Amino acid sequence: MRTRRTFSVGGFLSSGFLWLYALIAIAPLLLMVLNSFRTMPEMAQSPLGLPQSLNFSSYQKAWITADFQTYFVNSIFVTVASTILSTAVSLLAAYAFARTKSKLFGAIEATFLSGLMLPVYLAVLPLFFLLESLGLVSNLWSLILVYAALGIPFSTFVLAGFFRQLPIELDEAARLDGAGPFKTFLLVHLPLVRPAIATVIVFRFVPVWNDFFYPLILIRDQNAYTLPVGITRFFGEYQTDWATLFAGLTLATIPLVVLFLLATKQIVSGLTAGMSK
Template sequence: MTATLDTVAVTTGKRRRELPTRRRPRTTGGGIAASVFLWIYAFIAIAPLLLMVSNSLRTMPDMAANPLGLPLPPNFASYQKAWVTASFETYFLNSIMVTVGSVLLSTAVSLLAAYAFARTRSRMFTALEGVFLSGLMLPVYLAILPLFYLLDSAGMTSNLLSLILVYGALGIPFSTFVLSSFFRQLPIELDEAARLDGAGSFTTFWRVHLPLVRPAIATVIVFRFVPVWNDFFYPLILIRDQTKYTLPVGITRFFGEYQTDWATLFAGLTLATIPLVVLFLIATKQIVSGLTAGMSK
């Protein structure tokens, strides 16, 4: 009996030792080169931002003496000057209102349109979807002249609502294209199960499909937020009142004809960059899920 137990123990020990162990993937030369390249690219991309933040914490004499120096000690007077004296607070709030309003408008309309296009099979909806997507092929700046005359005749120039409507309309084709692709990936069995439970079309959309396309919604919001926040063209053409300027147009007032307060300018640019950084940090996980959806089964 003892010999049998010893044999089993030895055999079990051998089997345990023979079990395959998980090996770490070997790092090849190509992987090392790709990592080095990505780190170099990241440094090149971040270096201008770090220089901008550093110079925003310095004084003009210090910057003139040593343009690449460090802010020792840091000086926050330029931020106060940009926020209060240079009316940066007004421009910032205008940009928030225009960007958030236009993104919410385009996303809401695109969600309803994309759901209808993805779940309805008819020639009329197919043709209508082609009309929606044709907006991706048209240069938006070619429509500025008739758009300006239209808004001017309606008395909507120098009005933030005009910018919200214009940006919202311009974002619908792209948002509809992305969201309809995600809705088509959802199985039709979800709709059938919802109908068996007595849910209507809107209830199925709101409670079943909408939570499943959150990565796509986050992707659409970020990809529309950034160009609207940074756009310079439409506010310059459609807005005449300086109190209604958005950030890209308002920051141009920091440039002087003979002299420019670079510290205040860099402080304004830093404040304008903060919302974009915060948005990417919050939505990074959803963006990656949205961009990689459907790549693996």
């Protein structure tokens, strides 16, 4: 009886602490969203008050007048394209490493994983000259290729671990049904590693979406700016217009929130897979 009561109290305290932490973490985001619907006179009178009415003029100003739509579309294109490319290459590589017993493939896998130990910022100078010689500087494809290459080591490491957990009997059964290696990969293994794919996508999408360093180095054309670089210019022009600033920050946050809401279940499954074994 005492053990049950102790467990209940501990669970109650843990839940209370987590709810408190969630409220503290969400409060700044909620304040940002609420202030994006307010006018400057309202915020001057009551900085922490509620909006008197839903005013969308700040969003219109940020999206059209401040050219926020250009930064947003560029970030969407770069992030989605680099994540898809990185995940596709990593899936094929991880499947080959997990299902092929060969010293050559083991050496290639070690080469892939060595990318996790290299500080990527040390390669900025040769990378810049390489992309400049290819005519890709100030081109969004330079960012896509760089981000995709940087994401392959981590994605391959995660996906190969999931593929190795799948029983070899699946391959044998598919082979008896006449399926080749690629068909087995596409129809049998790929659906089973969806939690890992979701985890990899989220872990690549977020840092690429928020990255400031590479767009600052590789992009010179203002029309090719992504959100992190564009927001610095945005802040410089609208530093006294708080409603427009909050509207722009809210727009920049929406894709991350939507991604986490859609992929939460798969992320949890991917992070906890194998814990009960």
